[in-house]
Amino acid sequence: MIAVIVLLEMLATKLRVAYPIILVLAGLAVSFIPGLPQVRINPDMIFFIFLPPLLCEAAWTISFKEMKKWWRIITSFAFLVVFFTALSVAIAANYFIPGFTLALGFLLGGIVSPPDAVSTGAIMKFVKIPKSTSAILEGESLLNDASSLIIFRFALIAVGTGQFIWHEAITEFSWMVFSGVGIGLLLGWIFIQAHKRLPTDAPSDIAFTLIEPYILYWVAEYFHSSGVLAVVAGGLLMSNQRLKFLNSTSRIRAYSVWESFTFILNGVVFLIIGLELPEITQGLRAKGIPLETAIGYGVLVTGVLILVRIVSSYIAMLATMIFRRDVIQISQASRRRRFFLPLLLGWTGMRGVVSLAAALTIPVHLGNGAEFPHRNLILFVTFVVILLTLLMQGLTLPYFIKHGNLFDSSxxxxxxxxxxxxxxxxxxxxxxxxxxxxxxxxxxxxxxxxxxxxxxxxxxxxxxxxxxxxxxxxxxxxxxxxxxxxxxxxxxxxxxxxxxxxxxxxxxxxxxxxxxxx
Structure with missing residues (x-):
């Protein structure tokens, strides 16, 4: 798989296409080759294997200064827009998909609501956008994973128990958010002290940085907190202190190691998206759901996601402009740019790693031994959403930015x-x-x-x-x-x-x- 990933990345670079798009299509093509063994990953391990290092790497590369500067619109996209998206998907699924309860709709909404940072980052390499816009997209991608997974977790409990108690949910939500951030900051500080006080060299420093995100995630989850927020908080703290506890040798070598490590992880996940399709379609046939019908549901959910994100972008931009006149240099921009910039932010909603990981963690059976309702349909709809958003938005986004004249590149x-x-x-x-x-x-x-x-x-x-x-x-x-x-x-x-x-x-x-x- 890694050999295929590297070769496909070379092809994507030559074609000037974001490599996640090529990897998903390749995985889909390979899945039709007869005789290949099906790829299966333990649902309980999917988050733990892939999420911590990918989140930590994103936290190390993002500009915390830019995050603070645009925190209003970042938090509105990462929390309010994600919740609004999940709610819209829940209502649409409950109304149009037979047998889908609101709880199942929220479960699906929590899965497909967060845009994928890797896809957006890969696409942005081919175009030049202002630092403010990229900071918003990067900051949103760091935080929206946490908010969507919290929604997913509560919806999973509601499906399993058949009830949802609001005051308990609010208490648990508050605990997950605040304790997740607290655990991340505490462990991040401990890791910094360990690097400072232990007689480490470059190889041991790099080895420590590779296991630290896993420790952050595991400890937070052990205390029923948000592992995602713990990794993000700890990663941001260590990123801003890197000059104080890592020497130049460690920083230079770690950069190359982490770049290769996260590239392989991302590639494996995107390839798995395509390789999982045969097993999902077999499950649909077993339930008597026609493939055309399931594709229709996927297109419906994709349409809801795109529409809601675009509408939310305009609402968030309008609200932010009321409180801050300098947001994203819009007050000096032309009316045309002022109108189309939220559309651009709304069009950057490609789905990927987190959505797939969340879908794969849905248990096969409920706690009482009954089969989890509509599991294969949720997996298939998630796959269609990822594929359509990557192809439609991923392939057209660079064209819109280049030919829309939204930004003055010179x-x-x-x-x-x-x-x-x-x-x-x-x-x-x-x-x-x-x-x-x-x-x-x-x-x-x-x-x-x-x-x-x-x-x-x-x-x-x-x-x-x-x-x-x-x-x-x-x-x-x-x-x-x-x-x-x-x-x-x-x-x-x-x-x-x-x-x-x-x-x-x-x-x-x-x-x-x-x-x-x-």
């Missing part, structure tokens, strides 16, 4: 270049001042020190290893640490793009590794 590039110039100019000036103030005597008395100063006056002309003795090496590394501190302070400026800061920090890490190897 202005975005100019702003990014301006930010980089400002950052580099300030960094050179502060570095020169730091060396002058702290090592003025050494700069005059030692030829190597003088060359270091010339290096920052002339912006590094060449690598002269003769002057890099142990003392100059230590001062150089201290200077790089000062640069990190300066960039961390600069990042507190709301107008500075955090992605630019992170790119420069990565370059500083690479420079430190080069110096250590001289």
């Amino acid at each position: 202005a975005m590039e100019e702003l990014e270049e301006s930010t980089k110039r400002k950052m580099k100019s300030g960094l050179r000036a502060e570095t020169y001042k730091f060396l002058r103030n702290k090592y003025d005597n050494e700069l005059h008395d030692h030829s190597g020190m003088k060359k270091m100063l010339d290096h920052w006056e002339d912006k590094m002309k060449a690598n002269d290893e003769e002057w890099m003795n142990e003392k100059t090496k230590n001062i150089f590394i201290e200077m790089l640490e000062f640069q990190r501190d300066y960039l961390s302070e600069l990042n507190k400026d709301k107008e500075v793009d955090e992605e630019v800061i992170r790119e420069q920090l990565f370059l500083i890490d690479l420079e430190e590794e080069r110096i250590r190897m001289l």
